[in-house]
Structures are given as C-alpha cells and as structure tokens.
Amino acid sequence: MASIATTATPQLAEGQHGMMRRSAVGEHHFEFGGYLPEVELAYETWGTLDAAGTNAVLVMHALTGDAHVAQGDAHTAGWWDGFVGPGATIDTNKYFVLAVNMVGGCNGSTGPSSLDEHGVPYGSRFPFVTIKDSVRLEARLAKQLGISTWHAVIGGSMGGARALEYAVEFPEQVKNLVVMASCAQATAEQIAFAQVQTQAIRLDPHFHGGDYYTQDARPDAGLGLARRLAHITYRSEAELETRFGRKPQPGEQPTGQLDGPRGRYQVESYLDHQATKLANRFDANSYLLLTEALMSHDVARGHESLSAALARLQQVNVVVAAVSSDRLYFPEQSEKLAASLPTKSPVHYIDSPIGHDGFLTDASQLDSVLRTLVFSH
Amino acid sequence: MASIATTATPQLAEGQHGMMRRSAVGEHHFEFGGYLPEVELAYETWGTLDAAGTNAVLVMHALTGDAHVAQGDAHTAGWWDGFVGPGATIDTNKYFVLAVNMVGGCNGSTGPSSLDEHGVPYGSRFPFVTIKDSVRLEARLAKQLGISTWHAVIGGSMGGARALEYAVEFPEQVKNLVVMASCAQATAEQIAFAQVQTQAIRLDPHFHGGDYYTQDARPDAGLGLARRLAHITYRSEAELETRFGRKPQPGEQPTGQLDGPRGRYQVESYLDHQATKLANRFDANSYLLLTEALMSHDVARGHESLSAALARLQQVNVVVAAVSSDRLYFPEQSEKLAASLPTKSPVHYIDSPIGHDGFLTDASQLDSVLRTLVFSH
Incomplete structure (x- = not known):
C-alpha cells in the first residue's frame, strides 16, 4: 500500500484515471463515539475538473463495492463500466468523477485491518461507523480536491444511502442527487x-x-x-x-x-x-x-423528522430509481422516499427480473432519464 | 421416554387424547441408502375410529412442529388448537385424528439423538431422510392402527409436502388431501x-x-x-x-x-x-x-414427470390452499400445483398479511371451504 501515491489533484496525467490514490483527511470523532487521530481515504478519479469546478460527480459504492467504478487506465474492469466512462451515461470526457472507499472498509481507506500508531491492526477496537461518518469524511476529501459543488452525487444500494445522506448533510454542495435501489431508513427486515x-x-x-x-x-x-x-x-x-x-x-x-x-x-x-x-x-x-452502518442508516437521525431531513433538499434536483423486482430495497421504499421529497418526483424504474442487483447489471436503462434530468448540462 | 406407553389402539380411554404414544414400525431402508434395524414413531391421536374405519384424518406437522396438534387431554396447548378439536374444522367429536412425529426429528420418533443398539446416539451416522421415507413409515403405523383409508390427509408447509407425498405414494388410501402453503418440489430459493x-x-x-x-x-x-x-x-x-x-x-x-x-x-x-x-x-x-429432507422434496422423483406423479391423484379430492403474503412458499407455487392436478381446482386463500406462518395463525379462514369440500360427510 505504501506504493500508492497520496498526492491529490484533479488534474490527472494520462495513465492515472481509475488508479487508486490515498489522502489523509485528519482526525475523526465518530458519530457514536470512538476517535481516530488520522483517517486516510483511498479514492479514484476519472476525467478532469473544469476551471469553474462545476463538472464534478461523486459516485458512491455499495456494501462490498469499491472505488474502482470504471476501468479508466487500470487493467481491471470497473463495476459500473458502461455506465461511467468515456461517452457513457456519466461521461468521463465531460465530467470529473470521484469515488471513495468508505471508511471502515478494506480497500485502502482506514478500516479495522489498518494499523494503529503502534503498528497493530485496529480489529475489535475500530469505532462503530455510520453512513453519516462516511459522508462527513468524504466531504473533507472533496474540499482537499478543490471541489466545492457537486454537479451530481449518485449511488445504488448502500451507495444510494450514502448519496442521500451526503445531500442531506451538505445540501448546498449538491446540485443533482441520484438514489438508486435504496431508501431513507433501514427497515425491520x-x-x-x-x-x-x-x-x-x-x-x-x-x-x-x-x-x-x-x-x-x-x-x-x-x-x-x-x-x-x-x-x-x-x-x-x-x-x-x-x-x-x-x-x-x-x-x-x-x-x-x-x-x-x-x-x-x-x-x-x-x-x-x-x-x-x-x-x-x-x-x-x-x-x-x-x-x-447500514442497519443504523436513518437520514432522519439528528433532524426533527424524516420530512425535516428531506426538506433540506429543497434546492436539490433528486432522481429516485428502483429495480422492479428488488426484494431487499423494495420499490415501495423508493416510492416512499420520492413521495417524502420536497420536490415530489416520480420513481424511475429499472425493469429487470433479477432483483436488487439490477442496479449494477442494468443501470444503463436509466441512460435517457439521467441524460435528460441530470447530465444534460 | 421409557414411560411413554407403546400400546397402539384407536379406542382411547378418557385422558388419552393428545397424549404421546410410541410404536415400533420395524426396520427401514432409507430412500437414499442407510438402514435402521428398528424405527419407532411417536404419535398422538384424538377422537375415536369408527367401526367402518372411515373417519380417520392424518395431520402432518411442519419442520419444527410435532404431533401435539391439539390440546386434547394434555396440559399444553396444541399448535392447531381451534382448527383441530371438539367442534373445530377438523372435529375430533366426529373424526379420529392422528399426528406422527417425523422420523429424523427429536420429539419421540427415532432420530439422530436416539440411541443405537449399543446405547450410543446415532448423531452423524443417522441416514439421510426424505419426505418419502417419512410417509412410508407413517403408512406402516396406519396399518398397525387398523387404518386402511384416510378420510383426509392434511398439512401445511413441510406438513403439506408430507401430505402430498403420502397421497402420491398411497393414492388408494386417501379420499381427501389438503395441501396448505406448500409445493410439489422445493425451489432453487x-x-x-x-x-x-x-x-x-x-x-x-x-x-x-x-x-x-x-x-x-x-x-x-x-x-x-x-x-x-x-x-x-x-x-x-x-x-x-x-x-x-x-x-x-x-x-x-x-x-x-x-x-x-x-x-x-x-x-x-x-x-x-x-x-x-x-x-x-x-x-x-x-x-x-x-x-x-425439505431440500430433497420432489414428488416427481421416482415417476416419469411431475404430471405422472400427480396423475396418481385421479381419485383423490385435493384442496390446495395458500397464504396470500407467503414469500417462502409463494402462492404461485400453490397455483402451479393446483393447475398440475388431474382434477384442476382453484387455490383457496388464507388472506393474511403476516406471511407463511399464516397457515398456523389463520388456518380457521379455511373453515367453511374445508367443511364444504372435505369435512361435510
């Protein structure tokens, strides 16, 4: 891991798109207690941030996903290749795309397998992590990278939870939000x-x-x-x-x-x-x-109610999408989320028989919807 | 266990209804190999077998159920009290009801915790058990008890699988069959x-x-x-x-x-x-x-096809029932079973929001259907 560059710059040379880098974002007091003196976030980017800083897109990965969203210059396929890339729905010729490995994970960001200051893996001592911890740290990385406003924040499943939480935490930073196959609050099931x-x-x-x-x-x-x-x-x-x-x-x-x-x-x-x-x-x-972290997912936490939390999205253009056959994040949850938004909007459907994973395999069904509603300008 | 009577007789004295008894039904070669020199079955009965032997009902328990279907003379509630009992849908004033703990279980019938001839629990040496093994042994017990024809065989979930398999194995012994919240073949899920x-x-x-x-x-x-x-x-x-x-x-x-x-x-x-x-x-x-055993459930096994297996039920009056919100044995499976029967019949529904367990909690919704179609005569 020591060989991974820790220099952060949105001005990438050839051969650096879709390659892991890492940045220290400082100490962190976790939402439910616990403290780390230094958190590092591993991330990948594609494309180039424009001079006005208006073309940045934050893509959030799901539970066992990672920051390698698109192949870029790497020799391994990305998990959203075809949806994110040159000429794709999220066109890396036009947009500067960032994806960050979530804190607590195992793909380069500080997590339980990381070593503490004495060289011992955190293991059982790693703090309880929430989706709010995730987005607060990611917002710090954005600041380091010089990104003050996201053209869009997008994710599916846990990535959708992270995207939604990011927008609720930092609504002034988010112009467009896309929440796919996800929900505002984890359910009993x-x-x-x-x-x-x-x-x-x-x-x-x-x-x-x-x-x-x-x-x-x-x-x-x-x-x-x-x-x-x-x-x-x-x-x-x-x-x-x-x-x-x-x-x-x-x-x-x-x-x-x-x-x-x-x-x-x-x-x-x-x-x-x-x-x-x-x-x-x-x-x-x-x-x-x-x-x-997913069990604890509740964008209403810290707000008076779910409506109060979502009311913060007044100025955010929100696109909610569901997979028709999803039985983990039921379409009803997407409908409930959409209906609870200040700007009520219809749920867009990925029509797939395979279930929840349709957000991975069939995201391209949202191509025209997203090109019209989010990636047209 | 030694204190449980092993005398089998359908002519019960007061105080014996719903009390466990046990009967040795002989050696058994299991469907997929393995042999036991002696199998004992624990069972309970309610009511009295009439002289013509035409009022016997076999109730099959589900995966972790047991033979204590109704309270009878016991001090503990039965799992289908209200559905089976004096004046209930399966009226023990009119019918002689038998329930048998399935072989391989742990409620008195020979199972892996039983002792072999050397006094050692079978444990890992117990043979692989199938639903066909279950019904073949239960048919032997029926013969011992002097029951040659069942007015009805009924069960839900794994009990429905056992009831269906019993009727396919011994169609000449079964006048009415009730299969609730079950299926003909275990699915991939x-x-x-x-x-x-x-x-x-x-x-x-x-x-x-x-x-x-x-x-x-x-x-x-x-x-x-x-x-x-x-x-x-x-x-x-x-x-x-x-x-x-x-x-x-x-x-x-x-x-x-x-x-x-x-x-x-x-x-x-x-x-x-x-x-x-x-x-x-x-x-x-x-x-x-x-x-x-449930994973291996397939009434078609040993027959040319599912249709060929179910064609054996030509003379059996079959009632298929599903729970509307069941997502373990989906109603579609009941519809498929009903449509595959030689005597095509509609699926009757337990309209319950709670899911599969509706066959336990809301069986009484089938009261009028079963009194009309099965328990009228």
Whole structure:
C-alpha cells in the first residue's frame, strides 16, 4: 500500500484515471463515539475538473463495492463500466468523477485491518461507523480536491444511502442527487437479514472477537455464510428458479449421509462460489462494520423528522430509481422516499427480473432519464 | 421416554387424547441408502375410529412442529388448537385424528439423538431422510392402527409436502388431501435459504460433525442462527415493519464499539427470542436432517414427470390452499400445483398479511371451504 501515491489533484496525467490514490483527511470523532487521530481515504478519479469546478460527480459504492467504478487506465474492469466512462451515461470526457472507499472498509481507506500508531491492526477496537461518518469524511476529501459543488452525487444500494445522506448533510454542495435501489431508513427486515449476517461472522471460531489478523486463519466461513444470505436477497426468487431450479450440480448427488460428503444442488454451488469469491477479496470486520452502518442508516437521525431531513433538499434536483423486482430495497421504499421529497418526483424504474442487483447489471436503462434530468448540462 | 406407553389402539380411554404414544414400525431402508434395524414413531391421536374405519384424518406437522396438534387431554396447548378439536374444522367429536412425529426429528420418533443398539446416539451416522421415507413409515403405523383409508390427509408447509407425498405414494388410501402453503418440489430459493441454515449449524464450533451429544455444549448458536433466517422467511416484510420498524429495544442502544456490547433493535431482540426458544426445544441434527429432507422434496422423483406423479391423484379430492403474503412458499407455487392436478381446482386463500406462518395463525379462514369440500360427510 505504501506504493500508492497520496498526492491529490484533479488534474490527472494520462495513465492515472481509475488508479487508486490515498489522502489523509485528519482526525475523526465518530458519530457514536470512538476517535481516530488520522483517517486516510483511498479514492479514484476519472476525467478532469473544469476551471469553474462545476463538472464534478461523486459516485458512491455499495456494501462490498469499491472505488474502482470504471476501468479508466487500470487493467481491471470497473463495476459500473458502461455506465461511467468515456461517452457513457456519466461521461468521463465531460465530467470529473470521484469515488471513495468508505471508511471502515478494506480497500485502502482506514478500516479495522489498518494499523494503529503502534503498528497493530485496529480489529475489535475500530469505532462503530455510520453512513453519516462516511459522508462527513468524504466531504473533507472533496474540499482537499478543490471541489466545492457537486454537479451530481449518485449511488445504488448502500451507495444510494450514502448519496442521500451526503445531500442531506451538505445540501448546498449538491446540485443533482441520484438514489438508486435504496431508501431513507433501514427497515425491520433489512435489519433482521443484517443481524443474521453479522452473527454468522461472529459464530465463526476463527473470528476471535474481531482480532484475528495475527491468527493463522480468518473467519472466511462466517463471512461466506453472510454473503450467501446477502446474495439470495440481491437476487429475485424467479431469477434463481430460472437459472438453477432444483438441478443437482453436475457429477454431484445432493443426498447422502449426515457425516458423508453430501453433493450439492446447482444453486448451492453458485452460493459457494459467491461466498468464496467474497472471502478472497473482503475483510470480515469491514463486512461487519459496513453492515452495521447500514442497519443504523436513518437520514432522519439528528433532524426533527424524516420530512425535516428531506426538506433540506429543497434546492436539490433528486432522481429516485428502483429495480422492479428488488426484494431487499423494495420499490415501495423508493416510492416512499420520492413521495417524502420536497420536490415530489416520480420513481424511475429499472425493469429487470433479477432483483436488487439490477442496479449494477442494468443501470444503463436509466441512460435517457439521467441524460435528460441530470447530465444534460 | 421409557414411560411413554407403546400400546397402539384407536379406542382411547378418557385422558388419552393428545397424549404421546410410541410404536415400533420395524426396520427401514432409507430412500437414499442407510438402514435402521428398528424405527419407532411417536404419535398422538384424538377422537375415536369408527367401526367402518372411515373417519380417520392424518395431520402432518411442519419442520419444527410435532404431533401435539391439539390440546386434547394434555396440559399444553396444541399448535392447531381451534382448527383441530371438539367442534373445530377438523372435529375430533366426529373424526379420529392422528399426528406422527417425523422420523429424523427429536420429539419421540427415532432420530439422530436416539440411541443405537449399543446405547450410543446415532448423531452423524443417522441416514439421510426424505419426505418419502417419512410417509412410508407413517403408512406402516396406519396399518398397525387398523387404518386402511384416510378420510383426509392434511398439512401445511413441510406438513403439506408430507401430505402430498403420502397421497402420491398411497393414492388408494386417501379420499381427501389438503395441501396448505406448500409445493410439489422445493425451489432453487428454498434450497438456497436451506443451505444457509444447514451451514450455520455446521459452522458452530460445538457441532463436532453432528456428534455433540457427549460434549459439554450443543450447537445452539448455529441452530439459533438457522432459526433467525427461517423465521424471517416465515413472516412478511410488511409484518416485521409494522411490528418493529427500526425501533431500538427499550433500554438498549443499537450502536457501539465492535468489541463492546452493541444494543439491539427490537426486531433483533425478537429474532434472539425465536432463536433461543427453538434451541431450547429442538435438536440441531434433527433440524439439519429435516431441512435437507425439505431440500430433497420432489414428488416427481421416482415417476416419469411431475404430471405422472400427480396423475396418481385421479381419485383423490385435493384442496390446495395458500397464504396470500407467503414469500417462502409463494402462492404461485400453490397455483402451479393446483393447475398440475388431474382434477384442476382453484387455490383457496388464507388472506393474511403476516406471511407463511399464516397457515398456523389463520388456518380457521379455511373453515367453511374445508367443511364444504372435505369435512361435510
């Protein structure tokens, strides 16, 4: 990590677009207590900030997402390639795009696997993180980068929660806000599914209360278990049925003795794959922290009411979008959010059968809506 | 357990209705291999078998249910009190009702916590159990009790799967079949949710591969984790939201340090309660076995097709019922089952906002339908 540049400038040379940089944004008192003497944020940018500073777009990543939104000059694909890039909906030839790895995560920003001033990983000592902590720190980075106004702040899922919270915290900095497949307040069911996931990680004998970094093994099984459940909620029942039904994995027999190697159904193999993939790229403590941040998500906190919080968006052009088949962030939540805005606006739909993940796979369906309402000028 | 009478007779004396008895039904070769030299089934009955043997009703319990369907002469409530009892929809003044604890369970029938011939709990050595194993053994008990024809076989959820499988296996024995909140074949999503649950149990460090009976601790945390997830799927999103929203548990603060005692949201406290309640009354190995039995549920297995399997019900009067808000056994599955029956019949609905568990809480909504179609004669 020491090889990553920490110089921050929106004037990028060729070969620097979509490459990780890191910036120290100072000490932070977390919303619910806890203190870090120095927080670093890892981020990526694409395009060039114009002289007037009017073309900046902040893209917020979801729970296990990261700042690598678009390929840029990197050799790896971005998670929103095709939606963000040269000529895309968010056109990096016209806009200067910033994406920041959320504090508490594991992709370069200060998180539980980071070392404290004594060289020891924070682990269980890392403070409780909220979406408000996330956006307050990101606003500091924006200031460092010389961005005083965002042409747009946009995100889906937890990224939508972050985008909405950013605009509510700093409405004077945000001209356009796009909230996709998200909500203003985590619901009972979202909290319930999240509890199961956090307990799965804590049940793993390798978790050691969060201080596993010096151990031989990591709580990959617990993290994988959390991911399995999360992934089911990211997809629709119909999508799973159409793809897998109850077919056995080729060469396997999903029935057998309790103590023997039971074979798998195809859908089980698919979940195994999702679990392993995540465990190989994500830190369990970060998953815990960011999941608990989502449980605590409530833009009304600190305001008299949800209406009072959203009334701060009077001057912000807000676009709310939902995935038709989403059963984690139900379209009803987007409708409720849209109806609660001072500038009541219709919900725009991504018409996809696959469920919540449609905000990733089918964001381009919003191309004309966003080019008309947000990215026309 | 030795104190429970093993004499089986449908002619009950006062004080014996709804009391557990047990009967040995012989050796069993399980559908997917594995053999037990002797299987015992625990069961309860209510009412009296008439001389012609035409008034017997078989009630099938769900995953963590048991044979105590109605209070009868016991001092504990039954899980379908009000639906089964004197004067109820299934009127025990008119009908002789039998309920059997499924093989592999933990309520008196032979299961993984039972002792083998050497006095050692089966644990991990217990065979893989299927719904077909369940009904084949239950048919043997029926024969012992002198029941050659069932006026009706009825169940909800896994009980519905068992009822349907019973009728497909032994159509000549079944005059009426009632399948509630269930399906003919487990779907990809049901298998996926089930995988997460079985892995939660296996992740518990106290599981010991299923051989934990001689250990100091049991895998209660893993079993509880499985139950949390299951319980969410048993309830609707709207029901959880209406009851709990995102309110904190009184006196608790759901935010805090990673290593400190984080308080809970009310919905978390509710799930904790469900988890503890189940861990106190159910065996983790049984939960695993019966969950895997449900994953394997497919009435088409052993037949040319689903249609061929259901064609065996030509002479059976089938009533299919669904809970309107069920998102574990979606109403579409009931519609598909009903449409695939040789005697196409409409799906009858329990109109309830609470989700799958409506088959338990609101079964009485089917009172007039069942009195007209099944229990009129």
